[in-house]
Amino acid sequence: MFIWKLVEHSAEPIYRQIMQMIKYDIAVGRLSTGDRLPSIRTLALHLKVNPNTIARAYSELEREGIIVTRQGSGAYVARVISRFKTRESRSIIKEMLSKVIIEAYHLGMRKDEIIALFKEKIQDIYRQ
Amino acid sequence: MFIWKLVEHSAEPIYRQIMQMIKYDIAVGRLSTGDRLPSIRTLALHLKVNPNTIARAYSELEREGIIVTRQGSGAYVARVISRFKTRESRSIIKEMLSKVIIEAYHLGMRKDEIIALFKEKIQDIYRQ
Amino acid sequence: MFIWKLVEHSAEPIYRQIMQMIKYDIAVGRLSTGDRLPSIRTLALHLKVNPNTIARAYSELEREGIIVTRQGSGAYVARVISRFKTRESRSIIKEMLSKVIIEAYHLGMRKDEIIALFKEKIQDIYRQ
Amino acid sequence: MFIWKLVEHSAEPIYRQIMQMIKYDIAVGRLSTGDRLPSIRTLALHLKVNPNTIARAYSELEREGIIVTRQGSGAYVARVISRFKTRESRSIIKEMLSKVIIEAYHLGMRKDEIIALFKEKIQDIYRQ
């Protein structure tokens, strides 16, 4: 079914970890448009967290346009509305790339090492 | 002297923005080993934030081994101790790369676009 | 016959969308006093929703005095009983107008733009 | 200070009523860019609701870009970024106008009556 696990004692809030898991699964194709997500209660039991926490994750994903929810029915992967706003998106992604590269630098990682990691990761997600 | 500016109303805590600015300047070579950082009071006035906030940033940077503070003298950029612990660092950076690539995906960015951004950013920081 | 369509994944509950469609058709004259509405089963099949949902919509419309249902016969558009209670109605409509105008304001719409939209819409419904 | 009151037993969720009050006050100019909103706890005490409910309202207003919040500092009325997306906004407002006019029709209100109400309300908000 789903094989999601939380990182315990992470600084990352639980609801964000959940968002991240789902976004990842969509990005790598394990979840597709129209697929039904587990119900809030089911997932809460599975991950052993409070249903409100799952609800929070789903609701944030919904406002990002990544899933849709309907009372009495459930939550579903949204049709991909690539509502790409070039300028904003570029600036968000540039900022994130900046951070990770600076972090790698200060962790003593070499240029070729981070490039290798980047290539590896991008293959996972942007499969041909 | 220094030309740092805070992003107003960013979700990023102020002390982290300050850490980020300093790490960036070190990474691109604007700050080098042994350089003296502005005093807490000076920087607090300049950025119009509480001195405690600067102190927090400096203390975290010291904890990361990026700067050293000497009682009564000030804070200095540390000699680059590449305290690179391969496994941990790789996992941190992989996690961060994953996040940014997934985010780019969901923002509708194409593979070549994010690759271009990555190349651009890595040139800034890892100059030959 | 009828050409009603639901907005998929709308935040608006399905039964309310159905009520809205019917009220709209009455208001613009596509449905008149005495006209028979589609049966619950028929409409449920057509819209691909649970018959209970249609039943709920019809029952609410009946409560509002807009349709009447006769056992075993079906649902019909009621004779227009203008059960207008000045004070209550005014307060409901004022509240709704307030909301839409405030919303328009925060969406950056100009005064003349919303006035134009209002005039357009009111022509649709209150034809001379 | 602030003179907000909740409607008891309203179908409108409390957090939405709170959002509405704040949007209204901004629209009519009682609150201006940069003004500080009451703290979550203060407002919760004042309105006799749970702090989480206020937090929810503030957080939704933030994602609509109407206010900004900072941990440890408070919530402030945002600079008006009229990030007006013509098509989307027009469609939202048209939908809302449609509903209110249909509702007025079914409540037996005359054309001139609703026009009068509209004019009255729009004067409140879009003052010259």
Add this chain to the structure above:
DNA sequence: GTGGTCTAGACCACT
């Protein structure tokens, strides 16, 4: 002091 996250548990609305 501020807002942010999370839990436990209740009740409601919708299909």
Add this chain to the structure above:
DNA sequence: GTGGTCTAGACCACG
């Protein structure tokens, strides 16, 4: 059964 709202109360992060 589904998701949505709300409360009470705890603990953390930030300035």
